[in-house]
Amino acid sequence: MDFRDTPDEAEFRAGLRAWLVEALPPGWQQQPPHVGRWDEDTARTWARKLYDAGYSGITWPKEYGGQGQPYTYQGIFLEETARVGAPDHIGVIGLGMAGPTITAWGSQEQKQRYLANILSGEEIWCQGFSEPGSGSDLAGARTSAVLDGDEWVVNGQKVWSSYAHIADWCILVVRTDPAAAKHAGLSYLLVDMKSPGVEVRPLRQITGDPEFNEIWFTDVRVPRESMLGQPGDGWKVAMTTLLHERGTLGFALTAALERAVNRLITTAKETGADSDPVQRDRIARHWVELQALRYTNYRSLTTLVKTGVPGPEGSVAKLHWSESNQRLTKLAQELLGERAMLSGAGGYWDGYWAYQQLRSRGNTIEAGTSEILRGIVAERVLGLPKSR
Amino acid sequence: MDFAFSEEQQMLRASARDWLADRYPLDRVAAISDGDLGYDPDAWAELTKLGWLDESLELTDLAVLCEEAGYGLLPAPFVTTVALAAPAVGSAERPASVVHDGLAPDGAAVELLVAGARVVEASACTITAVDSVDRLRRYARVELPEADAGESVTSTPDAQLRAGALLACEAVGVTQRALDLTVAYVKQREQFGRVIGSYQAIAHRVSDVYVQLELARSLAYWAAWSVEAGDPQAEVAVAAARSAAGEAALFGCEAAIQSHGGIGFTWEHPLHRFYKRAQWISSWSGSATSQRAQIATALFGD
Ligand SMILES: Cc1cc2nc3c(=O)[nH]c(=O)nc-3n(C[C@H](O)[C@H](O)[C@H](O)COP(=O)(O)OP(=O)(O)OC[C@H]3O[C@@H](n4cnc5c(N)ncnc54)[C@H](O)[C@@H]3O)c2cc1C
Numbered sequence: 100m101d102f103r104d105t106p107d108e109a110e111f112r113a114g115l116r117a118w119l120v121e122a123l124p125p126g127w128q129q130q131p132p133h134v135g136r137w138d139e140d141t142a143r144t145w146a147r148k149l150y151d152a153g154y155s156g157i158t159w160p161k162e163y164g165g166q167g168q169p170y171t172y173q174g175i176f177l178e179e180t181a182r183v184g185a186p187d188h189i190g191v192i193g194l195g196m197a198g199p200t201i202t203a204w205g206s207q208e209q210k211q212r213y214l215a216n217i218l219s220g221e222e223i224w225c226q227g228f229s230e231p232g233s234g235s236d237l238a239g240a241r242t243s244a245v246l247d248g249d250e251w252v253v254n255g256q257k258v259w260s261s262y263a264h265i266a267d268w269c270i271l272v273v274r275t276d277p278a279a280a281k282h283a284g285l286s287y288l289l290v291d292m293k294s295p296g297v298e299v300r301p302l303r304q305i306t307g308d309p310e311f312n313e314i315w316f317t318d319v320r321v322p323r324e325s326m327l328g329q330p331g332d333g334w335k336v337a338m339t340t341l342l343h344e345r346g347t348l349g350f351a352l353t354a355a356l357e358r359a360v361n362r363l364i365t366t367a368k369e370t371g372a373d374s375d376p377v378q379r380d381r382i383a384r385h386w387v388e389l390q391a392l393r394y395t396n397y398r399s400l401t402t403l404v405k406t407g408v409p410g411p412e413g414s415v416a417k418l419h420w421s422e423s424n425q426r427l428t429k430l431a432q433e434l435l436g437e438r439a440m441l442s443g444a445g446g447y448w449d450g451y452w453a454y455q456q457l458r459s460r461g462n463t464i465e466a467g468t469s470e471i472l473r474g475i476v477a478e479r480v481l482g483l484p485k486s487r
Numbered sequence: 488m489d490f491a492f493s494e495e496q497q498m499l500r501a502s503a504r505d506w507l508a509d510r511y512p513l514d515r516v517a518a519i520s521d522g523d524l525g526y527d528p529d530a531w532a533e534l535t536k537l538g539w540l541d542e543s544l545e546l547t548d549l550a551v552l553c554e555e556a557g558y559g560l561l562p563a564p565f566v567t568t569v570a571l572a573a574p575a576v577g578s579a580e581r582p583a584s585v586v587h588d589g590l591a592p593d594g595a596a597v598e599l600l601v602a603g604a605r606v607v608e609a610s611a612c613t614i615t616a617v618d619s620v621d622r623l624r625r626y627a628r629v630e631l632p633e634a635d636a637g638e639s640v641t642s643t644p645d646a647q648l649r650a651g652a653l654l655a656c657e658a659v660g661v662t663q664r665a666l667d668l669t670v671a672y673v674k675q676r677e678q679f680g681r682v683i684g685s686y687q688a689i690a691h692r693v694s695d696v697y698v699q700l701e702l703a704r705s706l707a708y709w710a711a712w713s714v715e716a717g718d719p720q721a722e723v724a725v726a727a728a729r730s731a732a733g734e735a736a737l738f739g740c741e742a743a744i745q746s747h748g749g750i751g752f753t754w755e756h757p758l759h760r761f762y763k764r765a766q767w768i769s770s771w772s773g774s775a776t777s778q779r780a781q782i783a784t785a786l787f788g789d
Binding site for chain 1: 488489490491492493547666670673674682684685686687690691693694695697698701702703704705706708709712713716718724727730731776779780782783786787
């Protein structure tokens with residue numbers, strides 16, 4: 100057991116720190132935090148900078164544009180970028196979901212075709228899993244794909260699809276065999292969002308931002324070879340997409356929470372709450388929760404590095420982070436009192452905390468609701484009988 | 488970065504778990520707890536033979552042993568000795584405890600007592616057993632023969648930190664046992680024609696215990712490592728670990744009692760002994776709130 104950086108890790112960290120100082124605009128850390136998602140241009144430019152400097156796809160194979168480094172380097176990258184509040188890479192879905200799934204299931208050509216463009220931010224991906232009739236119950240998906248010659252013809256509707264309005268590609272779960280049992284009838288397609296018959300309609304979220312979308316598919320023709328796995332493998336492939344979270348998603352979440360805790364501390368100082376023992380206790384609790392998340396990730400990652408499989412404790416990361424983040428942002432709002440109710444330029448940090456609190460409500464819904472995740476812990480980790 | 492116990496430490500854990508299960512099944516622990524002493528006087532010689540009291544053990548080795556001692560409720564003054572007294576005594580060879588305000592946990596089960604900056608032979612003191620909630624770690628009232636009795640010692644500066652880290656590990660062991668007992672029970676107990684573990688109200692609470700346990704475990708191991716390595720964050724790491732592990736142990740035991748229904752509320756069932764140990768750990772030398780106050784001071788100043 101040793102939590103210190105190895106000499107190689109320390110060198111990587113030092114290089115990254117120096118690079119961040121150069122790459123971010125002067126005075127970056129003195130500015131108040133950014134409210135809302137990054138605009139497309141900033142996020143794209145930042146992705147390109149990361150890619151050119153070799154900080155994109157740190158753990159991905161070299162032959163597909165990655166750096167072939169161990170997972171610990173990805174952890175360090177997320178820690179350091181969080182520390183300075185660097186923007187996010189635009190290709191969140193590509194990096195976290197589409198890329199790893201293509202790496203696991205794709206053909207040589209598919210890996211060649213898609214992976215490097217994800218890293219450079221040139222191509223943006225969205226995820227078409229949820230439908231109006233099936234969210235938590237993903238296997239109930241009804242969007243259909245029927246083979247016609249060398250093409251799949253897709254019809255149906257997806258919903259809540261983040262980034263679809265700017266996406267070039269979509270990982271799409273479709274039903275290819277309506278006669279087969281629920282899970283066995285699914286397949287997994289890579290769909291060009293510029294195909295005729297794809298229509299995207301933005302949906303406004305409770306924050307006011309239109310970040311997710313409906314996607315309508317009307318006789319959309321998809322080349323036969325744009326499938327991951329075989330027809331009928333869709334459920335297994337989709338599980339790869341969802342389970343990938345256990346790898347390094349925990350680090351991204353820790354990084355986000357670290358940023359939030361640091362900002363909470365700043366807000367406490369600026370509002371004088373740092374001299375109130377009750378609020379000090381609540382803030383210290385958040386600091387403890389942050390460290391708990393951090394070291395649980397380290398533990399899970401060590402198991403991953405040693406055995407190739409992340410430890411079961413990794414399953415707590417998203418569940419814990421989402422609820423911790425909700426409490427934290429609510430506390431920050433409380434510290435501001437009525438001031439928390441001003442958004443835009445008149446508000447504290449341009450209404451940052453109000454936005455964060457509203458956005459955090461989605462954290463316990465997206466990527467598996469907390470109820471579904473508790474069920475997964477109960478059934479898969481603790482071996483309790485199925486509840487349904 | 489490497490967050491795993493070594494192979495030797497994993498073997499140490501496995502052998503400790505087996506030995507405890509074999510030597511102290513829960514019904515024997517219950518009998519000892521209900522008996523006159525509250526500990527097994529023969530245990531110490533065995534612990535010595537097993538190497539649990541060796542000077543060569545690092546803090547992360549002791550972390551493993553304290554966790555297992557919590558898991559099995561080892562009926563001997565092992566944790567009090569290695570966690571509380573050994574840094575002042577200088578060794579764990581003889582069973583020892585510490586006196587706070589005239590009271591010592593395991594006070595009637597030990598040979599040496601640390602009182603302030605002195606180590607005194609228990610045989611030279613007047614020791615009176617006191618009714619205690621945790622009957623496997625009973626308090627005794629200690630009257631020292633005279634103020635300058637015994638040998639004067641200078642406790643190492645990290646004594647409090649070692650104690651905090653090891654008690655957090657003991658709490659993790661207690662929580663793990665409460666969880667294991669609960670999982671086993673809710674998988675077989677049936678009501679309304681189904682095992683109760685298939686009801687989400689039960690399953691989700693059990694999942695919450697698992698989450699709290701794993702988070703506390705990470706903090707407890709981090710704390711033990713930080714103290715062992717002399718890391719500059721050791722102080723806040725221990726405060727974080729103690730606050731989280733104490734609360735997790737209480738929550739884990741409370742959830743266990745609730746999930747067991749009436750049987751969980753009986754003296755006969757082992758759960759209450761784990762719960763009382765969780766309460767003892769949480770009460771020792773500063774509440775979770777006071778641990779967080781230390782963290783707040785590190786974050787904000789006084
Ligand atoms: C911000 C945000 C971004 C998203 N981005 C995407 C995206 O990019 N792509 C995509 O495909 N989807 C996306 N989603 C959709 C998300 O995955 C679904 O909303 C989620 O899976 C829940 O499905 P649902 O909305 O249909 O709710 P439902 O499944 O109908 O759930 C409603 C309530 O019932 C509970 N519930 C359901 N089943 C059970 C059960 N078995 N036991 C106990 N409780 C149950 C749920 O926990 C929830 O509280 C996003 C959602 C949000 C909020």
